[in-house]
Amino acid sequence: MASREEMSTSFGREAARYESGRPDYPADAVAWLLEPVAAPGRRPRVADVGAGTGKLTRVLRELEAEVVAVDPDADMLAELRRRVRGTPAFVGTAERMPLSDASVDAVVGGQAWHWVDPVAGAVEAGRVLREGGVLGLVWNVRDERVAWVHDLTGIMHGSSAEQLIAEGGPTPHPPFEAFETRVWEWHRPLTREAFIDMAASRSYVITAEETARRRILDEVGALFDERAENGIVELPYRTEAFRAVLRR
Structure with missing residues (x-):
């Protein structure tokens, strides 16, 4: 089995399949994350950390945030630049962002914080965030x-x-005291190709030995064939969102 570090930086090998297979984020959930820094006529400046191919970046842009994207994988950022043109994008990590002190209104992470050292990541988020x-x-x-x-x-x-x-x-770590949380439930319609891409873009599958990888994808395809109606499977999702406000 691959190491955690290898798995965390494996996604660029399957950037196009990640973009195809992974779901977008509900706009209501992303708006809720930004609610503490939202104000009429004001565009919050947001660091999207672990931005990947830009799944969360796009929703932030649609909500009229000013976004800077950060990711440790240059291949993922290349895909982001193709799909979310005009967004500044830099190689970096949640523990070490290429941003100035107190320079953003929000630090957000979609499908990313589980790869982060939460103590170091919280300290770094506190550094780049403005008060509030x-x-x-x-x-x-x-x-x-x-x-x-x-x-x-x-x-x-x-x-x-x-x-x-x-x-x-x-778990919250200083300088953050507590997370508020909300959940959204929804379904995503997937074709067979997108369903298999969803599986193929997982770090465990990307880093698996080829025989094991092929077996996994064959079994995923067989499950799709069992469940599909008119060539589509409706995959149920829960979007789990957490936010903490910086109070120094």
Whole structure:
């Protein structure tokens, strides 16, 4: 099995499949993350950390935020630049952002904080945030209360993100005192290709030995064929969002 570090930086190998297979974030959830720094006629400046291919970046832009994207993987940022043109994008991490002190209103992470040292990440977020700024974290997780979705996870293997959410979500660390949280439930329609891309873009699958990888994707495809109606599977998701406001 690959190391945690190797898995955390593996996504660029499958950047296009990540973009195809991974869900977007509900606009209501992202707006809720930014609510503490939102004001009429004002565009909050937001650092999207672990921005990947720009899934969260796009929603932030649609909400009229001024966004700077940060990710440790240059290949993922290359995909982001193609898809979210005009967004400044830099190689960096949540523990070390290429940003000035007190320069942003929000630090957000979509599908990312489980790869972060939460103590160091919180300190760095506190450094780059202005007073009253918000640390906003969000995950799209499949709803495993549904039996066949639970079976799907068994095929693909669970992830550290799913484990974190199952254990109650991220723990706040100084300078943040507590997270507020909200959940949105919804369904994503997927074609067979996108369904397999969803599995193929998971770090466990990307870093698996080729025979194991092929077996996993074959089983995922077989499950799709069992569940599909008119060439589509409706995959249930829960979007779990957490926000903490900086009070010095």
